[in-house]
Amino acid sequence: MLFKLSARNIVFFRSLFNPCGLHLGPFLPKSPPLRAETRMTPRPELDPALAPPFPVAALNILRNPQLRKNVAHATDIIQAKRARLVAEKKDWQQLRSAASEIRAHVLENLGAYLEKFEDRCIAAGGIVHWAADAAEARQIILDILREEKADEVIKIKTMTSAEIQLNPFLEAAGVRTYETDLAEIILQLGNDEPSHIVVPALHVNRSQVRDIFARTMGLPNLSDDPHALADAARNYLRRKFLDIPTAISGANFLIAETGAVAIVESEGNGRMCLTLPRTLITLAGIEKVVPRFRDLEVMLQVLARSATGERMNPYNSLWTGVTAGDGPQRFHVILLDNGRSSILTRPVERQTLKCIRCAACMNACPVYRQTGGHAYGSVYPGPIGAILTPQLTQMHHAQSLPYASSLCGACYEVCPVKINIPEVLIDLRAQVTDQERRRLNRFLDPIYLGMKIANFLFSRAWLFHAAQSFGRIGLAIFTGKDGWIHALPGLGAKWTQTRDLRGLPSQTFHSWWDDRAREAK
């Protein structure tokens, strides 16, 4: 035996024989493989620096039938609605092309457009901050809140704030955060994490929501009717909207031409947070800018259809700095880099930043639809998360994510801004492999050793033939009458647990050819 049958190697082999080709490379987990009954924390880890590799996290979830059912149900519905509305849109491909080109143009000229946005936003009464990383963004927000003497803040759903782990930071600093999006309330009160960027609680079903609300809102008689649950959330939040004078939002689009910010939403909690407070703090990734107001004629059309399968989502809000007598009178924008500018430097990967966060890729992804979002160990799950997360960490973490795909291309097909996700995945895999190649401990990596041995065998015909003969004899006792191997012992079981293996044929092509030649004589 070349290597010990340790837990690490078992995890490694499980990943090697994974149907989606999700190999772990050298990212061997620090702990033995998890079993369903030993699920450690109820709260999934979405910090890429701490999250387990994808195959380990996914395995845990694959054993949770309720969660898989919830995810399949939700993604099926959104997919069907999206498909119907895209089919009726005669100029869908033209809209996609325009959206893609607008976003690519912005990224090529990002510096100029950001400066223009900053200039116009300041002229309209806004205050613009720049944050190089998550820590700086968090500190800027806390400083503003201290200045406002705010010990409570209401929030619109913003994945960017989840990316910088804002809520735990603010809570630790003594600021109470109230999420106001229905899904985010479910997660916040249920001590859970988002598993989707548009419908963050799609892994939770109505009876689970009922239990969370009944427990945390003190409503023991609450029914599990979604209407009753939404009413409970409305009542829970109504006073918060009216009383808490500080709000935090993300941004869907920053308009360079005017310095305006646009928010796309459904429930009206966004409008509440954008209208009622005295002070509004908007956190936006630097890539969110579009050149002109007019560009929304493309972006809004593709976003609504792709995200929720609607011709238009119930509400869009756009505001420009501060308007006297209408809405917040103090307005801050924080432009967040946090790894984005480094993505710009690579021509293939740059397209990652075209993303408008519609989540169509995850709804379409055969891997996401099985595992849900938590397996990705990031607030950005699914195909876009698989390319965005490792790049945001500058390839220091989440290196297993580029392998969390079968490269089927469904994500590219539905992407409204034509991000060629498979192309980026392959490029990132190359980067991961390059990292591995520089590691000294590759000599301990079973894949590396296995490939070396294979290389040795395959380059010597007599050894190759010998290996085939031994293999045929060895496997014959496991091969059934139907010619298939249904169960293998030891490491091989990792393959046969989930699929059958074709038994070796009684004769190789070479020996058949030799026999044929001999008979001909």
Added chain:
Amino acid sequence: MTAKIPSRRAILDRIRIATQPTADNPVLLAGAYAILPRTYIRTGHLSAEARIALMIERLREFDAEVVETSPESLPAAIAAQLVASGKHTFVAPPGLPPEWLAPGLDWKIDKGLPTSEIERAEGVVTAAFCAVADSGTIILHHSIAEGRRVLTLLPDWHLCILRSSQIVETLPEYFDRCPQPPALVTTISGPSATADIEMTRIKGVHGPRFLHVILVRDQGGQPIVH
């Protein structure tokens, strides 16, 4: 005012190194923007009647109540809607025509009303800037006849007066009607909704739960819905 100059410089420098230096030439930038492909449908092809019928159909799909009327009978139509709502306290933006304020009801005109007063109102009546038939979207620019943003947000019942000449077919046609980009925009496509719980569409979470539209025929033609 811009805070944290060092990070600003560092981020912009990193972006500049990664992208084309020509981005800073405004002429080249405008040129590159101008040639972006825009082959999507910009203008609709429906007749005026079909466009209005589509708008009504879309609004009804959202469970919005729609009635049609002529300019002359608009005040009566508004009064009928208000009475039928069973509500008594209404807020209105300051620029609403006085004849729209049906007598016998408790009207609060928003000349800087405190939020608590607006919240206590049972309904709100406003005009609109534009409507897009393709998606059934009503667009507010928050003029004095459309009201501050808070006005169409807190009351649970919203009656919107829409003139047929304000209805366009496609979203790009709305942008055609904005020679200057507006400072404030709210687009409304049906009442507040969520599908966060098992993708079940639930009407009314935080915004108004009831949207009523009176469509005023100001381009001739007879009401097609009675």
